Amino acid sequence: MTPEETTSEELGPILGVQCFGTLWKKYKKKNRPAKWSKRFFVLKECFLIYYCTRFKKTFQKTRRIDLHPKGIIPLIGCSIVCGGDVGKKHCLLIAHPQFPSAIIVAAPDFKTQDEWLKALRSATKISFKNTLVGETMIRELESRGVMLCEEKKTYEEKLELEAKARKEEHERAAELTRMKAELESEREKLIRTTKKLKDDYQNVKNELKVTNEMKMTLEQEKMSLNSKNEHLQSNMEVRHCYPVDIMSSSKKQEMNANVIHFSSK
Numbered sequence: 001m002t003p004e005e006t007t008s009e010e011l012g013p014i015l016g017v018q019c020f021g022t023l024w025k026k027y028k029k030k031n032r033p034a035k036w037s038k039r040f041f042v043l044k045e046c047f048l049i050y051y052c053t054r055f056k057k058t059f060q061k062t063r064r065i066d067l068h069p070k071g072i073i074p075l076i077g078c079s080i081v082c083g084g085d086v087g088k089k090h091c092l093l094i095a096h097p098q099f100p101s102a103i104i105v106a107a108p109d110f111k112t113q114d115e116w117l118k119a120l121r122s123a124t125k126i127s128f129k130n131t132l133v134g135e136t137m138i139r140e141l142e143s144r145g146v147m148l149c150e151e152k153k154t155y156e157e158k159l160e161l162e163a164k165a166r167k168e169e170h171e172r173a174a175e176l177t178r179m180k181a182e183l184e185s186e187r188e189k190l191i192r193t194t195k196k197l198k199d200d201y202q203n204v205k206n207e208l209k210v211t212n213e214m215k216m217t218l219e220q221e222k223m224s225l226n227s228k229n230e231h232l233q234s235n236m237e238v239r240h241c242y243p244v245d246i247m248s249s250s251k252k253q254e255m256n257a258n259v260i261h262f263s264s265k
Contacts, residue, residue: 017065018043019119022053024088024106036088036106039070043116046123047137048073048094067144073103075123082117092116 020042028034039050042065049069051059059065078096085091088106090113095102107113 016045018045018123019115020059021112021116022056022108023050023116025050026085026088026104026106041105043119043123044137046074046076048075048120048123067141072141075120076125078120078124080117080120080124082113092120094120 020040022038023041024036025039026034026036038053040053040056040059042049042051042059044065049065049072051066051069055066073094075094078094081093081095083091083093083104085104085106090107090110092105092107092113093102094105105116107116
C-alpha cells in the first residue's frame with residue numbers, strides 16, 4: 001500500500017511506480033534561513049521525482065509521470081534514515097557521499113513516514129532491473145533535454161525575429177510620428193503664413209480704400225478751389241473795369257457843369 005492508498009499492482013507493472021504522495025521538502029538558499037515547501041513525490045524504480053503539488057491531480061487522472069519535474073533524486077547507494085527537524089517530526093534524511101548535504105523530506109504522520117522509509121530503502125538497492133530502468137530514464141531525460149534545447153533554440157529564434165519585427169515596427173512608428181509632427185509643424189506654419197498674408201492683404205485693401213477716399217476728397221477740394229478761383233478772377237475783372245466808368249461819368253458831369261456855368265455868364 002502506498003501513502004496515497006494505491007496498490008503496487010495498480011502502478012508497479014505498468015509504470016514502475018512504487019508509491020507517490022505529498023511530502024514537505026526542506027530547502028535552503030544561500031545566506032537565507034531554511035524553508036519547507038510542499039511537493040508531490042513519485043517514487044519510480046530507483047528515482048525519487050518531485051513536482052509542484054498541482055501535478056497531483058494530473059497524475060491521479062493519467063497515471064503518467066511528467067518529464068518536466070521540479071527535481072530528480074537518484075537513490076542508488078543512498079542512505080535513508082528517520083529523524084526529526086525544527087517544526088517537523090516525521091522526517092526522512094536521504095544522504096549520499098556525492099550529495100553536498102542530506103536531502104530532508106517530512107511526512108504528515110508516522111504511518112506515512114514508515115511507508116516511505118520502506119519504499120525508499122528498497123529503491124536504494126542495486127539491481128539489474130533498477131539499472132536498466134535508470135538507464136532508460138536517463139536516455140529519456142537526455143533525449144527530452146535535447147528536444148527541449150532544440151525547442152528552446154527555435155523559441156529563442158522566434159523571439160529574436162519577433163523582437164526584430166517589433167523593433168522595426170517601433171522604428172516605423174517613430175518615423176511616422178516624426179513625419180506627422182513635421183507635417184503638423186508645416187501645416188501650422190502654413191496657417192500662420194496664410195493668416196499673415198490675409199491680414200496684410202486686408203491692411204493693403206484698407207489703406208487703398210483710405211487713399212481713394214483721400215484722393216476723392218482732394219479732388220473735391222481741388223474742384224472747389226478752382227471754382228472759387230474762377231469766381232475771384234471774375235470779380236477782380238469786374239472791379240478793374242468799374243472805376244474807369246465812374247471816372248468817365250464824373251468827368252462828364254464836371255464838363256456839363258462847366259458848360260452850364262459858362263452859359264449863365
